[in-house]
Amino acid sequence: MSPENAPITISIERTVDPARIAEATAWMQTGINLATSYPGFLGSGWVRAGTNSTTWHMLYRFADDAALLHWEQSPERAWWLQSGSGFVHDQRTERRTGIEGWFDEPTEITVEHAGLVSPVPAAPPRWKQAVTIWLGFFPLNLLFTLLVTLLVPGWDALPIVVRVLLTTLCLTPVMTYVLLPGVTRMLRRWLTPTP
Incomplete structure (x- = not known):
């Protein structure tokens, strides 16, 4: 757009x-x-x-x-x-x-x-935004999946829709308020390099 x-x-x-x-x-x-x-x-x-x-x-x-x-x-x-x-x-x-x-x-x-x-400087290109989101989401999702599989008996027996629903309900606030702001701060120079 x-x-x-x-x-x-x-x-x-x-x-x-x-x-x-x-x-x-x-x-x-x-x-x-x-x-x-x-x-x-x-x-x-x-x-x-x-x-x-x-x-x-x-x-x-x-x-x-x-x-x-x-x-x-x-x-x-x-x-x-x-x-x-x-x-x-x-x-x-x-x-x-x-x-x-x-x-x-x-x-x-x-x-x-x-x-x-x-x-004011423009936002980073969409591909950089996608990479930034992935860099935050992949490790968070992996850690969550490992922990919940070990700590919640019967997690694997739940229907996939329920597991995805619970995962996204738990991870979306963490991504939005904690991880993405932190990742964007760490990658600021790469996301919006000074001319």
């Missing part, structure tokens, strides 16, 4: 006037409701950094560049942004595509902070 056909997630950090919290809350929800009606809209949400914080974070996602551009250039969005200009100010915007979650850097990211745009 080419970057222009990949889903795009927009992350916006905004500062909100503390005296106008109720108005800002309604404004945020109005923006989500407007975006929902656009083709290619995949979802949205927003959170405040804390109870007394003036920093709010908003995320929205579109199916591809064309769908996002249609929303960003729409008169509804222009009206919505203008209606909040007295009490909400954008601080930082990130546009992300790729497989965030497995690797730190997405395929493409543009960061705007106080009007300045800075590029």
Whole structure:
């Protein structure tokens, strides 16, 4: 899938006037409701950094560049942004595509902070991602299989579907939260070499 056909997630950090919290809350929800009606809209949400914080974070996602551009250039969005200009100010915007979650850097990211745009390195090629996942998954799966075969009587007698289900239920969180972050840190220079 080419970057222009990949889903795009927009992350916006905004500062909100503390005296106008109720108005800002309604404004945020109005923006989500407007975006929902656009083709290619995949979802949205927003959170405040804390109870007394003036920093709010908003995320929205579109199916591809064309769908996002249609929303960003729409008169509804222009009206919505203008209606909040007295009490909400954008601080930082990130546009992300790729497989965030497995690797730190997405395929493409543009960061705007106080009007300045800075590029961030691209994600590694898919073959390097596949090798990295395999390097974590193979030893983990082998160790798990050996241990469970030795420690759980009757493991081999279970139907294959049950064994695979239990194995993936146990190993997926370990891979996601422990092994892959560690392997990607160890292989960082190989995954994303500096030019």
